[in-house]
Amino acid sequence: MPTFRAPRGTRDLLPPERVGLARLERLAQDLAARYGYHPIETPLFEQSAVFERGIGEVTDVVEKELFLLQPRDEDAERWALRPEPTAGIVRAYVQHGMQTWPQPVKVTMTGSMFRYDRPQAGRYRQFWQFDVEAIGDPGPAVDAEIIELAARFYRDAGLPGVTILLNSIGDGACRPAYVDELTAFYRAHLGELPPAERARLERAPLRLLDSKDARMVALNAVAPQITDRLCDACAAHFAAVRTHLHAVGVDYQLEPHLVRGLDYYTRTAFEVYPAGVSGQQSAIGGGGRYDGLVELLGGRPTPGIGFGLGLDRVLLALGAAGVPATVEPAPVAVVVGSDPADTVARLRIATELRGAGLPVRAELGQRKLGKQLEAAARDGAHFAVILGDDLAGAHVQLRDLEAGTQRAVSVTGLARELERATKSHRHGLATPES
RNA sequence: GUGGCCUUAGCUCAACCGGCAGAGCAGCGGAUUGUGGUUCCGCAGGUUAUGGGUUCGACCCCCAUAGGCCACCCCA
Incomplete structure (x- = not known):
């Protein structure tokens, strides 16, 4: 289509x-x-x-x-x-x-x-x-x-x-002498060769050796072997x-x-x-x-x-073999916010965190906070950085998505805070290495 | 390149004998307008691979093309 x-x-x-x-x-x-x-x-x-x-x-x-x-x-x-x-x-x-x-x-x-x-x-x-x-x-x-x-x-x-x-x-x-010998061997058994194999005999006699045809397998069992020659x-x-x-x-x-x-x-x-x-x-x-x-x-x-x-x-x-496919590493944190007008702040905070070396995803869309957190959780993020009313006071909510707890953190200390929290978080978790 | 089987929503599959194309999953939205993975409800998604033919009528039968798969061939 x-x-x-x-x-x-x-x-x-x-x-x-x-x-x-x-x-x-x-x-x-x-x-x-x-x-x-x-x-x-x-x-x-x-x-x-x-x-x-x-x-x-x-x-x-x-x-x-x-x-x-x-x-x-x-x-x-x-x-x-x-x-x-x-x-x-x-x-x-x-x-x-x-x-x-x-x-x-x-x-x-x-x-x-x-x-x-x-x-x-x-x-x-x-x-x-x-x-x-x-x-x-x-x-x-x-x-x-x-x-x-x-x-x-x-x-x-x-x-x-x-x-x-x-x-x-x-x-x-x-090898040349062996190929000659092998060709002569097949010629002597020409009647037993399937037509397709017969056609290949002159051009690539070695090819007949790995044929899967039952008659050929039997024949090859008694054919001269290269390792003996x-x-x-x-x-x-x-x-x-x-x-x-x-x-x-x-x-x-x-x-x-x-x-x-x-x-x-x-x-x-x-x-x-x-x-x-x-x-x-x-x-x-x-x-x-x-x-x-x-x-x-x-x-x-x-x-x-x-x-x-x-x-x-x-x-x-x-x-x-059932070996699980590798998945991309989950983001450590997702920056979310409920105010459609705060995308500047979302982007700025995400950028700072990434600058500090943290894998961070930012929600830049207009959907409501509940949906944003839902998506963050599905992504496997450990934390959500929630921008809200306290943004005016240069604070955000740092929410632990697995524990379901959250607390206010100053924007300036966020990266350091996240790093520390991530470390203690990973301590107890057997994070599979890709 | 040879022979065969298959193709319906993004994915996995239904649809009686030829009689109005459906479901699950995924996606998006909603469930007292700032808090999540469960649950419930809804929305969207289709020229039934494409082009012909037969028929009052084709997802269904026939032909062709394309793509996929199986065996051969060959190799990675």
Whole structure:
């Protein structure tokens, strides 16, 4: 019925939901800072070639989900909204010569990503992601550190439990031979492949590994596994990642069929799911190593690893797990008055109190005092500052909305009085920290 | 992108077989014109998603479009 509405696959984040997202953003940024990741910000859009080359031409993300911007003329550069953060960050790493910075360069970014997908619950065309990247360190310890950071985020966010799926998908030294072997295996069982899978065999054989089709699951159980075909270097790296994870107490589940949708991943790959939830569009995070990406985007050969998580989906998972949504802190006091002409005084007193650092709401409307107090109580305010007849004598009534008591306080001493009253008030109350 | 289900007030939902569109919640106002969350009363809120069609008559049947959801796909 409204004339205009939010575009398909996008939504307006109204105050309650936006507050929840803000809390997660704060949590994520504080956490990243604690681990030594520095904030970075790259554009919402890039030359589409950045994604095509970085993510891979034959990936779903590039082939059908890239949000292409309409060029203004034929010769114009082709732009695309970022579908994921890593390619843009690596582009910035190369552009700004960050290989001359102390390595590894550890950066973090929080913001919107865009994919032209068919929307569904938890799958949006614009979604929020928190991301960390460590570029320039080839060692397995960084892999473990980043996965541990991920695990801590979910725990701190209040998710009762998550499952971390871990795999190694090899590198240029061992994966090609494995892909050949796997392709040959599927060819030998061509008759058992569903038509859809058969069509994908030539283009992306690894994709068949994580198929949910029952026949494929059975077939994949006897298919050659990448973890048995890793070269010595990759196998040693993978073993070391697991040793480090064990050392920091991170639980994970080996999933040899885990392949990721972006071509740039090498060696370590992982995905995170809420406890007890399988498949579907329920992944709440994922990441991995991308030792060839910097070079792919024009830099010197440089290793890297990153992790991204979907804040929308974490919010969804928190709701499903029954974790109460956070609410905005209630005002300490609300300034009310019954005389329509005293709005100057209401505003002035509220301004002074705010200047003193107190969260104060002011009733600036015309409704009667009873309604104002009603609204103040519903807002959860502890106190009401009531302007009345004694205003002429520079006094107001300070009313304790929970105790139902009130007394006269001079305007000049109001801020000090409120601070003291708030402190003693909070003493007995277990104020939940957001 | 493929297949399916759904769409009635801001929200959650009613409305017999095709026969005058309703309730709860939320909002606003009132209950001896300066004191609150309960209670009571009232007000407002709708082109029944949109556009066509069938019919004396459509929330109800048919078609299309849009949006949402489920599965696939894919991932966050």
